[in-house]
Amino acid sequence: MGSVGAKEVPELLNAEGRRIDGRRLDELRPISIKIAPLTRADGSAFVEWGENKVMAAVYGPREVHPRHLMETDKAIVQCRYNMAAFSVDERKRPGLDRRSQEISKVITEAFESVIFTEEFPKTSIDIYIEVLQANAGTRCAGLVAASLALADAGIPMADLVPAVAVGKVAGRIALDLKKEEDNFGEADLPMALVPQSGRLVLLQMEGHLNRGELREALDLGVTGCREIYRKMREALRARYEAAGGAEEAEAAA
Amino acid sequence: MSEIVAAEIQTTHIVDLARSGQRIDGRGLDDWRPVTVEPGFVKSADGSALVHVGASAVLCGVKLETGKPFGDTPNAGVLTTNAELIPLSSPTFEPGPPQPTAIELSRVVDRSIRAAETIDLTKLCVAPAEKCWICYVDLHVLDHGGNLIDTAQLAALAALTHATVPAKRFGVGEADYPLEVAHFPIECSFVRLGDRIVVDPTFEEEAAGQGRITVATDEVGNVVAMQKGKVGAFSPDEVVETVERAFQHGDRLRAIARAA
Secondary structure: OOOOOOOOOOOOEOOOOOEOOOOOOOOOOOEEEEEOOOOOOOEEEEEEEOOEEEEEEEEEEEOOOOHHHOOOOOOEEEEEEEEOOOOOOOOOOOOOOHHHHHHHHHHHHHHHOOEOHHHOOOOEEEEEEEEEEOOOOHHHHHHHHHHHHHHHOOOOEOOOOOEEEEEEEOOEEEEOOOHHHHHHOOEEEEEEEEOOOOEEEEEEEEEEEEHHHHHHHHHHHHHHHHHHHHHHHHHHHHHHHHOOOHHHHHHHO | OHHHHHHHHHHHHHHHHHHOOOOOOOOOOOOOOOEEEEEOOOOOOOEEEEEEEOOEEEEEEEEEEEEOOOOOOOOOOEEEEEEEOOHHHOOOOOOOOOOHHHHHHHHHHHHHHHHOOOOOHHHHEEEOOOEEEEEEEEEEEEEOOOOHHHHHHHHHHHHHHOOEEOOOOOOOOOOOEEOOOOOOOEEEEEEEEOOEEEEOOOHHHHHHOOOEEEEEEOOOOEEEEEEEEOOOOEOHHHHHHHHHHHHHHHHHHHHHHHHO
16 A cells, blocks of 8 residues: 555556456455464464464463453453564564554454453453564454464354455455555455454555445455355364364364 | 443443434534634644544644655655644543554544545655655644544644645745645544444543444545444444445535635
8 A cells, every 4th residue: 555656566457357366356365274383372373364474372361461451340352463573575673563553452452342351350361463474464364363263262252253355456346455466556445254243343444445346345355254254164163173072163163 | 430330321321312313412423513623723833733623622733854765665755643642631641652542543544644645745755765855743632522533633634734845944945835735535433322323422422332433535535544443343334324424524524624
């Protein structure tokens, strides 16, 4: 987004309607999911989504740090979205910049909307998202990974939270932008869906969309989220069937 | 504890009222509070505006300085937005580094201004890769009566609209000239109260709300920025409804901001 005075724009959509990596407008990048790759965390997941690699871990419910954040009637949710210094082309200064802090905030609020926090008063549920390799759509990949890590940790919640970004590429609404498309695209609209209620718990947008395009983008994003939801459920089921724990599988589903 | 109980009673009251189409301050669900825009409030700034929306007050000061363009945008100037939730504006604001709320506020305001191409940044270039104008938009929240995002965004737009490029002072021209504003994005925020969605929430309505959504529209029919915030959720149909309402409020508020 916002490439003022930028270099040459590559051909983002060819005559056959294929995108820069050969995808159709409504096609997701390949997603592979690994549940519980980490040993120390209460729950974890690793998501490779196109050229994104994102690790998420969940700790808790556990004691609240710092203590003054404690709530007497529910658990608090604390989420930290962080990008590794080496995750982007030009080395990023380590630590949370303003963008990461804003993303941490909206992801926290998305999960607070689905986790049954009232079941664990005076505790904290801590979610850590580490972007190891970035190629557009990292907040959505992070949400997906964190949602799976929450399920792996056995945290009770209304539903899994699939997420995807929709954008506008060469004048057309397209699902799941990759980096080149994001840099030279005309709009970016990341969203996260609660499939059971059909409501969005994360929604951001930047760029230019008219009323019709916005409706189209929302519909395409919801369809994309439902496809990602299927992949998330499959990954959880596969993990717990392999582990042989029928009870665990039910808890996760 | 009594505060918590009072807050819960008030929340229930606010949501009950909304169900019957009413609000605690007597407004309808789709009514804004009175808006006033005072441009030029601070003479030391190159552009400024004090905006009141009901009980909320935000002062925006714009300052321009010369500097070096970013390496990846050698032909463009720089726009940077910062918001401070200073302790004088609310009992819950504390001094110290910006908290996530302040960061979100400044980034959501910045997003609308930037995405709408309010300022053509290439016109802020003085010498490619060498010298450009850096436009600082500083938002000072003076009174937190709710809906700070929209109040701050109006202040930013009004301050930019009335800003002067201090060319003479920085020795890059014979005379100062007005900053050129190409587009007029307007942000419009809503909160969910039960199954109703109300515009321009007060502090109390924000506290009672189950999810906030902000939609920025421009004067030629585009949505240019959106942000869902706070705990809560919206269906796609509800999002589309808020967009339609944001377009209508946007036209009216734009006229107020431009007439000031």
